[in-house]
Amino acid sequence: MGFGTILQANEKGTEAISQTEDAVSAVSEEIYEGNIQFWERAWNMCKVPYTQLPSLTYIPRIPEALTSKRVKRVLDLGCGSGWLSVYLARQDFEVVGVDVSKQAIALAETWALQEDLKIAFSVADIAELDFPAKSFDAVVANSIFEHFPLQVAEKMAAKVHQILADDGIFIGCFDEVGGGPGEHYKLADGTQVYTDKARQGMLLRRYSQQELQHLFKDFASITTDKVDADSTFLVAMKKSA
Numbered sequence: 001m002g003f004g005t006i007l008q009a010n011e012k013g014t015e016a017i018s019q020t021e022d023a024v025s026a027v028s029e030e031i032y033e034g035n036i037q038f039w040e041r042a043w044n045m046c047k048v049p050y051t052q053l054p055s056l057t058y059i060p061r062i063p064e065a066l067t068s069k070r071v072k073r074v075l076d077l078g079c080g081s082g083w084l085s086v087y088l089a090r091q092d093f094e095v096v097g098v099d100v101s102k103q104a105i106a107l108a109e110t111w112a113l114q115e116d117l118k119i120a121f122s123v124a125d126i127a128e129l130d131f132p133a134k135s136f137d138a139v140v141a142n143s144i145f146e147h148f149p150l151q152v153a154e155k156m157a158a159k160v161h162q163i164l165a166d167d168g169i170f171i172g173c174f175d176e177v178g179g180g181p182g183e184h185y186k187l188a189d190g191t192q193v194y195t196d197k198a199r200q201g202m203l204l205r206r207y208s209q210q211e212l213q214h215l216f217k218d219f220a221s222i223t224t225d226k227v228d229a230d231s232t233f234l235v236a237m238k239k240s241a
Contacts, residue, residue, distance in 0.1 A: 035147065035201055037201055038199065043080075043081070049111035050081060066171075071138040072137050074138045079108060084140060086111055098124040127156055134165045134166065139169075146207065149203065157215040220239040
């Protein structure tokens with residue numbers, strides 16, 4: 001899957017590259033695979049599940065919102081080692097967790113087994129979701145869209161809308177990323193592609209409020225507010241039939 005972008009000059013002043021559509025697609029495929037490989041390397045450094053929940057003030061708001069909408073079946077998008085999936089399953093939600101990393105899913109399955117929780121985990125490219133239409137009451141995505149360029153995020157948001165049931169709810173947290181250290185260059189849409197050894201291949205993109213409104217434009221309502229470390233907590237409701 002290609003990003004369909006043209007690379008801009010990097011921080012060291014490399015000249016912008018103008019290429020044909022086929023060449024751009026080939027470069028984009030390489031970039032995309034680099035991001036996947038980064039996450040597999042990162043998760044392979046973890047040998048046992050880290051079973052502590054993150055100290056984030058907005059976490060209790062997620063099950064509260066789901067309960068208020070009488071949600072039963074939830075998709076945890078980019079679940080990693082499963083902390084949010086486990087947190088929701090503890091509260092009797094039926095949870096499906098997907099992540100691109102095999103090691104992350106293995107850790108998540110181990111954690112769920114330790115707590116005797118029934119969670120359906122699977123390895124999948126979350127930019128290529130393959131679930132039937134209207135198969136979930138809710139989709140949650142904690143700090144996930146930031147690792148995809150705008151064009152891919154648009155595709156993901158459209159797919160989320162498709163797999164949500166009527167009156168379904170999407171809850172996402174979008175972090176203010178990209179301001180830290182690390183060598184990188186930028187794609188045309190501002191996505192940072194990291195080249196330093198520690199984060200080689202990782203993609204980061206900060207989404208503006210306007211871009212978030214655009215991503216979820218097909219939803220009936222969108223609410224946002226600022227939470228921990230100036231992150232954006234977003235709730236989007238799908239229109240009823």
